Amino acid sequence: MRATLHQLEQTIKARRTADPSTSYVAKLTARGRAKIAQKLGEEAVESVIAAMQDDREGLTGEAADLLFHLLVLLADIDLPLDAVLNELDRREGVSGLVEKASRPKD
Numbered sequence: 847m848r849a850t851l852h853q854l855e856q857t858i859k860a861r862r863t864a865d866p867s868t869s870y871v872a873k874l875t876a877r878g879r880a881k882i883a884q885k886l887g888e889e890a891v892e893s894v895i896a897a898m899q900d901d902r903e904g905l906t907g908e909a910a911d912l913l914f915h916l917l918v919l920l921a922d923i924d925l926p927l928d929a930v931l932n933e934l935d936r937r938e939g940v941s942g943l944v945e946k947a948s949r950p951k952d
């Protein structure tokens with residue numbers, strides 16, 4: 847999962863300055879951050895609709911679109927994927943500590 851996302855992050859970085867007529871990433875990037883953010887929002891809504899319809903196949907595709915557009919937005923802001931993954935790791939560490947602290951002592 848991490849390797850896939852990191853690979854896609856690198857591809858997106860490389861395609862940002864490609865020819866917009868042959869690259870979706872370049873075309874979307876050229877339309878500006880507000881458009882990228884709008885696409886991310888649309889994919890989020892489409893994911894929610896698929897989930898509410900119990901459409902597992904649809905949700906698989908929409909979730910992939912959602913992650914892809916999130917990576918395009920992160921690249922536009924020049925925020926590394928690792929910053930997000932590290933934040934998740936940090937939270938997992940914090941919740942692990944809370945869980946440990948709330949366990950009854952022997």
Ligand SMILES: N=c1c2ncn([C@@H]3O[C@H](COP(=O)(O)OP(=O)(O)OP(=O)(O)O)[C@@H](O)[C@H]3O)c2ncn1[C@@H]1O[C@H](COP(=O)(O)O)[C@@H](O)[C@H]1O
Nearest residue numbers: 854857858861864868869870871872885888910911914915
């Ligand atoms: N993972 C993806 C990916 N997921 C979704 N999409 C595109 O995201 C778009 C979302 O579909 P929509 O119908 O909502 O959007 P649209 O109608 O194309 O665009 P709008 O004009 O409506 O904004 C589709 O055009 C998909 O092709 C992707 N486009 C590219 N990639 C990856 O990005 C890499 C670089 O792509 P290029 O920049 O095209 O070389 C590729 O190797 C792919 O691996």
